[in-house]
Structures are given as structure tokens and as C-alpha cells.
Amino acid sequence: MSPRLALYLGGLLGPFGGGVVSAMLPELSTSFGVSQGAAASSLTAYLLPFALVMLVSGGLGERWGPARSIRVAYAGYAVAALLAAVAPWFWLFQTSRALQGVANAFTTPLLLAKLAAVTPKERLGRAMGTYGAMQAIGQTTAPLVGGLAAEGAWQWAFVGLSVVAAVLAISPLPADSPAPAAPPPSLRSAWRASTLLTGGVAFVVWACSAGLPFLVSFRLDDAFALSPGARGLVLTAYGLAGVAGARLTGAAVDRFGRRTAVCAGLALAAVAIGSIGLLTWLPLVVVAWAVSGVCGQLVLVGVHATVLSGGGRRGGDISVVTALRFLGMSAAPGLFTGLYRHDAALGFLVPAALLALTIPVVAVWWPRPERA
Structure with missing residues (x-):
């Protein structure tokens, strides 16, 4: 396995591990003797520690050495996933989910920082597009594989995750850059205006677009009376469209610039999301949700390329931005x-309006790319 391929495959592991429980919640409920609502909290048990720890994990990983931190995080992920497979009590299963989220918080920003370090600036958008496609x-x-595993025994999904994480822990990674002679900057140095601006945009987009599958599911049930399987199939349109458009979105960011790409993604996403609450023909709802996936990918590539285009604290900066992005996703149910x-209709028009209101902020204050 080449070092670059290992970086891309590492990007797939995090969102897969987070979402693998989605289709096995009834089985988890039965196995541990808890309500389905309690079983569903296994999603939050992964996502919340992941987002909170990522506020500092990138900076800490840079201090400890990115390659070493990534390998230790993969090893920890492998152990935690195996613990989930053998846990006899629900509280221990939840603890293992939280530990998986913490481990993933150390891999995600450092993998992105390493990918940026080995990619020429003029091709950074394409690299971020490919990484985003792997995450998509x-x-x-994840729900499909988790559901197939649950047909037999849901524990096998976590055994598989453990094996993959262990393989990644021993896979080659690009060498770390030489340590600077100056003392490392403080963790708070990543909390500057440009980083918070890009992170704030990521928060809005993930709260108002990528964080809305639950709302789309409600709409599919209320307006079209779709079965759970059919709803799940429709929801995959977001990720599949993002994957299909990954190369195009990456090339668009490289060609037209990050500010333009982010503004275009916000505008199109606002139209697509707002229309879902108004449309009464199912195929158009599917198309609108798929368009939202492409727009989310376009914004994500623009955000990543902006944060990672300069030198300095790549890991610390992208760590803060990614944390805000997933905090936005976790806030969506409470907001909408x-x-x-x-x-x-209002449930979709309000997030659409928030996306649209973000456009002038990006147009005026988006960080300018640093010169080499």
C-alpha cells in the first residue's frame, strides 16, 4: 500500500465507524436490553467526543509527531472496536464508542495535514476532493455494511473495523517534516479569525445540509409514506452524488478559486434544501437531495483547501475547523x-435561508490564500 493511498483509506474509516450502528439499532436494543432511543445514543456517544477532542487533537498530534500520533490512534481504535464487539454491558459498549470517537479525532486532522504537505498547491483541490469522496x-x-452484519451478528462489523484499523496502524505513511527549531506554538494559536471564519462556515453547512438526513427521512415518511428501506435508499443519494462529483468539485476549486467555489456551493445548496420541503414529486426530492450532496462536497473542498494551503499549524487549524463542522451536524436535530x-416547509426553508445568508460573509471576509 502506498503512503498516499493509506491517507485516503484512513479518511474512509472515521465516517464508516461513526455510522455503522445506524442500521443495527434494533439489534443493539435487543442484545443489551435497552430502548431503541438508548441504542440510538450510540451515534452521539461516538460523535460528541470526536468533535470536542478535535478542538485540540490536531495541535497535540503535531507536538507529539503526526505519524506517531496517527499510528497510536489507529491502534487505540482497533482495541476500542474490539471492545465493542465483546462488550457484555451497554455502558461498556457506549464507552467503546466514545473511545473510537476520541481515536478518530486524532486521525482525521493529521491525515488531512499530511495529505496537504505532500500535494502541490495547484492540485490541492483535487486531493481534497478525493479525500472527501473517500469520506462520503x-x-x-456504513449503514449497508452494518445492516448486513446485523443479519447474522452485529458484532462482526466491529471485528472488521478492528482489523482495518490494525492494518492501517502498520501501513506506510509519508515521513514527518523536520521539527522546527523554534518552540511549538500554543494550542490556542489555531483559534484565530481566519480559522474561526472557515470553521463557522463549515458549522453552518453541516448543520443546514449534511446534518439533515433525519429531516429528509421525516419528509419522506410524512409526504410519501416510504418504508424504512426505501427511505434509507433515498438518503444515500447525498453521499453517492458527493462521490460522483468529487473530481469535478476538486477541479472547480483549483480552477475558479476557493471563495467562488464556496459561494457557489452555498447558493445551490440553499435552493436545493429549501425545495425539499415544498416539492410533492418524489423524484425531484431525490434530485434535490443529491444536488445538496454535490454542493456540500464543493464547500468542503473549498474549506479544506483554504485551511491547508498555507504552512504552519495545518493540523491544529484543520482540527478546529473539522470540530466545528461536526458540532454543526450534531446541533441540527435540536435546531430544526x-x-x-x-x-x-419552514423546517427546510430556515436552513436554506441560513445557507444563503452565509454567502455575503464568504464573499467579503473569506481568507486570501497564503503565498508560498
């Missing part, structure tokens, strides 16, 4: 469920 594949295939229950 992980997010899209009540609005949707009050008025279905």
Missing part, C-alpha cells in the same frame, strides 16, 4: 426538528 463512501456504505413539526 464511508458515510454512505421543532420547526419541521410546526411547518414542514
Whole structure:
């Protein structure tokens, strides 16, 4: 396995591990004797520690050595996944999920930083597009693989995750850059205005687009009475469209610039998301959700390329931005469920409006690329 391929495959592991429980919640509920609501909290048990620890994990990983930190995180992930497979009590299973999230918090920003370090700036958008596609594949295939495993024994999904993480732990990685002579900057140095701006945009997009599968599922049930399997199939359109458009979105960022790409993604996503609550023909809803996936990929590549284009604290900066991105996703149910229950159209029009209102912020204040 080449070092670059190992970086891309590492990007797939995180979202796959996070979403693998989605299709096995009834089986988890039965195995541990808990309610399905409690079983569903295994998603939060992974996502919340992942997002919170990532506020500092990139900076810490740079201090300890990126390659070493990535390998230790993979080894920890392998052990935690195996613990999930053998856990006899639900509290121990939840603990293992939290530990998987913490381990993933150390791999994601450092893999991105390493990928940026070995990629020429003029091709950074394409590299970020490919990495984003791998993440989309992980997010899209996780429910399918988890559901297939649950047909026999759900524990096999976690055994598989453990094996993959162990293989990645011993796979080759690009060598670390020589350590600078100056003392390492403080962890708070990543919390500067440009990083917080890009992170804030990622928060909005993931709260108002990538974080809305639950809302789309409600809409598919209420307006079209689709079965759970059919709803799940429709929801995969977001990730599949993102994968299919990965090379195009990466090339667009390289050709037209990051600011333009992010603005275009926000504008098209606003139209697509807003229309889902208004459309009454199912094929158009599927198309709108798929377009949202392409737009999310376009914004994500623009954000990653902006943060990683300069030197300095790549790991610390992308760590903060990614943490804000997933905090936005975790905030979406609390922000929009009540609005949707009050008025279905309003549940989608409000996030669409927030996306649109972000465009002038990006147009005026988006960070300029650093010169080499």
C-alpha cells in the first residue's frame, strides 16, 4: 500500500465507524436490553467526543509527531472496536464508542495535514476532493455494511473495523517534516479569525445540509409514506452524488478559486434544501437531495483547501475547523426538528435561508490564500 493511498483509506474509516450502528439499532436494543432511543445514543456517544477532542487533537498530534500520533490512534481504535464487539454491558459498549470517537479525532486532522504537505498547491483541490469522496463512501456504505452484519451478528462489523484499523496502524505513511527549531506554538494559536471564519462556515453547512438526513427521512415518511428501506435508499443519494462529483468539485476549486467555489456551493445548496420541503414529486426530492450532496462536497473542498494551503499549524487549524463542522451536524436535530413539526416547509426553508445568508460573509471576509 502506498503512503498516499493509506491517507485516503484512513479518511474512509472515521465516517464508516461513526455510522455503522445506524442500521443495527434494533439489534443493539435487543442484545443489551435497552430502548431503541438508548441504542440510538450510540451515534452521539461516538460523535460528541470526536468533535470536542478535535478542538485540540490536531495541535497535540503535531507536538507529539503526526505519524506517531496517527499510528497510536489507529491502534487505540482497533482495541476500542474490539471492545465493542465483546462488550457484555451497554455502558461498556457506549464507552467503546466514545473511545473510537476520541481515536478518530486524532486521525482525521493529521491525515488531512499530511495529505496537504505532500500535494502541490495547484492540485490541492483535487486531493481534497478525493479525500472527501473517500469520506462520503464511508458515510454512505456504513449503514449497508452494518445492516448486513446485523443479519447474522452485529458484532462482526466491529471485528472488521478492528482489523482495518490494525492494518492501517502498520501501513506506510509519508515521513514527518523536520521539527522546527523554534518552540511549538500554543494550542490556542489555531483559534484565530481566519480559522474561526472557515470553521463557522463549515458549522453552518453541516448543520443546514449534511446534518439533515433525519429531516429528509421525516419528509419522506410524512409526504410519501416510504418504508424504512426505501427511505434509507433515498438518503444515500447525498453521499453517492458527493462521490460522483468529487473530481469535478476538486477541479472547480483549483480552477475558479476557493471563495467562488464556496459561494457557489452555498447558493445551490440553499435552493436545493429549501425545495425539499415544498416539492410533492418524489423524484425531484431525490434530485434535490443529491444536488445538496454535490454542493456540500464543493464547500468542503473549498474549506479544506483554504485551511491547508498555507504552512504552519495545518493540523491544529484543520482540527478546529473539522470540530466545528461536526458540532454543526450534531446541533441540527435540536435546531430544526421543532420547526419541521410546526411547518414542514419552514423546517427546510430556515436552513436554506441560513445557507444563503452565509454567502455575503464568504464573499467579503473569506481568507486570501497564503503565498508560498
